[in-house]
Amino acid sequence: MARQMVLIGAGQTSASAARALRRQGYDGRITIVGDEPHAPYQRPPLSKEFLQGTADPQELWSVPPAWYAEHDVTLELGARALRIDKSNLDVVLEDGRKLASDAVLIATGGTPRRFPDVSGERILYLRTLADAGRLREYLRPGRHLVIVGGGFIGSEIAASARAAGADVTLLEAMLAPLERVLGAAIGAVCGAIHVENGVRLRCGVAVESITETAAGVVVRARDGETFEGDVVVIGIGIVPNDAIAKASEITVGNGIRVDEFCRTTAPGIYAAGDVANHYHPLYDKRMRVEHFDNASRQGAAAGLNMMGVRTRYEDPHWFWSDQYEHSFQYAGHADSWDEVVVRGSLDQRDFVAFYLQGGRIAGAFGMNRGGDIMVVKSLLAAKATIEPRVLRDDAADLGALLEEKEEPNEEAAAIEAAEREGSFTRAARSGQVREGSVRRFVVQGTEVAIARLNGTAYAVHNLCTHLACHLSSGKVEQGGLTCLCHGSIFDLASGEPINPPASRAVKTYPVREIDGHIYVAID
DSSP: OOOEEEEESOSHHHHHHHHHHHHHTOOSEEEEEESSSSOOBOSGGGGTHHHHTOOOGGGTBSSOTHHHHHTTEEEEETOOEEEEETTTTEEEETTSOEEOOSEEEEOOOEEEOOOTTOOOTTEEOOSSHHHHHHHHTTOSTTOEEEEEOOSHHHHHHHHHHHHTTOEEEEEESSSSTTHHHHOHHHHHHHHHHHHHTTOEEEESOOEEEEEEOSSSEEEEETTSOEEEESEEEEOSOEEEOOHHHHHTTOOBSSSEEEOTTOBOSSTTEEEOGGGEEEEETTTTEEEOOOOHHHHHHHHHHHHHHHTTOOOOOOOOOEEEEEETTEEEEEEEOOSSOSEEEEEEETTTTEEEEEEEETTEEEEEEEESOHHHHHHHHHHHHTTOBOOHHHHHOTTSOGGGGTSOOOOOOTTHHHHHTOOEETTEEEEEEGGGSOTTOEEEEEETTEEEEEEEETTEEEEEESBOTTTOOBGGGSEEETTEEEOTTTOOEEETTTOOEEESSOOSOOOEEOEEEETTEEEEOOO
16 A cells, blocks of 8 residues: 555645655655645735735745645645544545545644624634635725734734724733733833824723624623724634544643654654644643744654654744734743843834743743844753843843854955956855854845855855845754744755745855855856
8 A cells, every 4th residue: 555644734734744744755645634725825924914915825825836746745625534543544534535644644723712602794703814805805994993802813913904094993801912922011012013003902801792783893891891893803812623633532632732743642643733732842841832933843843753754843932923014023932931131122112022931031022133033042942041131231142142253254345345266256254154154245246145054155145035034144944044034944055945934946156165265156
């Protein structure tokens, strides 16, 4: 019988697992089963670029649609998997078919938490492409949205609605948006940005009822205050889709319980992404997280483990949120903290807030500080203990806390007017690009990011193909170059994206390294 991997759930996690399997050389069959009619797509744009109508349709997909046929991956779309036979790993579909498998991945994600006893055409949630399409109809001038829940999804919808010219009332049960994740003080900064952009923000509001009327919706708080709008969007979290695990007698508890190798309690069955309650070695505890980067990286780790490549999933968690003109990023996992240390300026919306537990960084939230957050990821992985006074010092080099500071680029002016060596231009001294690092240089008027991996120097165009962030501010990891803005990873040799959201390759340039210098051919 031909070998086959079955990936249940046609989302980012399964797409990432399939890519990892093929990149690692797995040559058996791969089948992705999903109950939506669409190939795997990225969810982050649904609350941002897609709602605002600025998304490039080609960048919505987890991988280009042609990739599946090119890599012999079968998509079973509009199909629901009911259970897994643990005795032989057959996956039983709702239509009665059985898919034989050697290993199974459950990547079924989650479903929006519903407000009890409420339904109607004007009572919306945002999780799927279809949800986003319905919501987008209301994002225009003259419409009024009432959003229940000031977490990241509610906040992003509010920002997108305002960008489209709609009026917005944002209701949050706690004292500030994002308070549960960031604390009241930092959450208040995020709330102030909404107010500055015209959102009617009300915090400390406990919603008692939601009623659909002929003209719109009425949201009533427990204190009797009412809020009227054309539509209400409810963003109060998701619940894990663990029904197939329960039907298959696999252990669950706030999601499907897995170890650091993505293994469930049933041999040969794995779980990853939003549905997985995983043990994380770095934090020495269990957690279930609902972030795009986790879906991508844990999905890849699961794929490798399914084919016997033992891979511990222990990456520091990281996610981003784009709201108005601001970029929010968070690294780590701090469900509680002893102290919050701020580096930069809250007033100027340019800072990193470090959440400390026992003197160590448990998590960090950055506003317009993507470069700092990428360094924080490395500090988290190293379990670094850093004095608060150093973290507060905005002049201190965070990178120097992890490794020796790079030598200053004393020849910057000379490099930009570098002498030619044939068709190659001298771009840098070899010592300026150390192993595992990346730096920006200008060669014949072109910005390039030069990185070193396994002793070899590579050069790529400095702008990410997703949203034109600077790749030279990124990180060399997983055999590629990670963009700090949204987590896209590019293969350094080919420029091809090996992790979304980027779907287009970045331009690469030939490199020679001669007598302690790096030469790059631009044309």
